[in-house]
Amino acid sequence: MSLGPHADFIIASYALTAFVIAAMVAWVVLDYSAQRRVLGELEERGVGRRARNEGQS
Amino acid sequence: MALIDLANPTRFLRLVNAVLPWLAAATAILFAIGLYRAVGAPDDYQQGATVKIMFLHVPAAWLGMMGWGLMSVAALGTLVWRHPLADVAGKAAAPIGAAFTFICLVTGSLWGRPTWGTYWVWDARLTSMLVLLLLYLGVLALYWTAEDPGRGARAAAILSLVGAVNLPIIKFSVDWWNTLHQPASILRTGGSAIDPSILTPLLIMAAAFTCLFFTLHLAVMRNEILRRRVRTMQLMEAQRFAEAGA
Numbered sequence: 232m233s234l235g236p237h238a239d240f241i242i243a244s245y246a247l248t249a250f251v252i253a254a255m256v257a258w259v260v261l262d263y264s265a266q267r268r269v270l271g272e273l274e275e276r277g278v279g280r281r282a283r284n285e286g287q288s
Numbered sequence: 289m290a291l292i293d294l295a296n297p298t299r300f301l302r303l304v305n306a307v308l309p310w311l312a313a314a315t316a317i318l319f320a321i322g323l324y325r326a327v328g329a330p331d332d333y334q335q336g337a338t339v340k341i342m343f344l345h346v347p348a349a350w351l352g353m354m355g356w357g358l359m360s361v362a363a364l365g366t367l368v369w370r371h372p373l374a375d376v377a378g379k380a381a382a383p384i385g386a387a388f389t390f391i392c393l394v395t396g397s398l399w400g401r402p403t404w405g406t407y408w409v410w411d412a413r414l415t416s417m418l419v420l421l422l423l424y425l426g427v428l429a430l431y432w433t434a435e436d437p438g439r440g441a442r443a444a445a446i447l448s449l450v451g452a453v454n455l456p457i458i459k460f461s462v463d464w465w466n467t468l469h470q471p472a473s474i475l476r477t478g479g480s481a482i483d484p485s486i487l488t489p490l491l492i493m494a495a496a497f498t499c500l501f502f503t504l505h506l507a508v509m510r511n512e513i514l515r516r517r518v519r520t521m522q523l524m525e526a527q528r529f530a531e532a533g534a
Contacts, residue, residue: 240338244345
């Protein structure tokens with residue numbers, strides 16, 4: 232496959248798009264694991280459970 | 289399950305957890321097919337090989353606009369119906385829409401240099417697309433800087449509705465003004481003006497980008513729901529400490 236005299240522009244476009252998409256995916260995955268971790272820590276300290284119990288009483 | 293049942297974040301999270309792996313798999317498959325077809329697509333008789341940039345630029349432009357459309361509908365849900373997930377949906381769409389608009393603008397510039405001889409002109413289509421990116425950044429700033437999340441959400445919803453005026457301007461700018469940007473060649477009366485050898489990979493890539501958009505959108509919505517749970521629990525914990533100390 233030959234990209235002709237403007238190969239640099241084509242490669243730059245695909246590289247930039249791949250970078251932006253990879254950055255978005257990484258942000259989503261890291262944010263998800265961070266929220267799960269903090270939520271787990273809070274539940275371990277009984278924050279959610281205690282509130283639910285108080286709500287039931 | 290009725291649509292209104294999805295207003296419950298717990299049910300929504302259950303649905304997202306079930307749908308997300310399938311949507312991610314569909315995205316990967318569509319990208320694999322789309323990129324294979326894009327590599328094999330013939331050169332355009334005028335643009336040469338730079339037509340391959342169109343396989344990224346056009347879907348990114350569509351999704352940049354679709355993201356704002358989604359935010360406008362979500363804004364109605366926030367302001368009129370106070371739907372619990374509407375603000376989450378709007379907030380989640382903003383960074384994704386901004387990223388696609390950014391891809392559209394940069395790949396457009398990289399296509400413009402060899403084809404038009406310039407990276408940028410202040411033409412109506414390019415300028416209105418740049419305005420869209422600035423509007424996205426404005427909405428993100430409102431979400432990120434508001435001390436009260438509720439007020440930030442309402443301000444962002446109002447900006448989303450006002451900014452929707454820009455969508456028809458982007459779409460019809462090439463018809464209303466004399467622009468360097470070519471007029472519509474896919475979605476137009478009389479059918480597409482593009483040869484099937486180029487149109488087919490373009491549409492597959494558009495489907496891949498659309499699947500990617502919704503995969504990311506659902507994942508970001510899930511993160512946002514978890515973040516709000518964390519915030520609520522942290523506030524509850526702080527209140528308990530305050531009461532214990534008093």
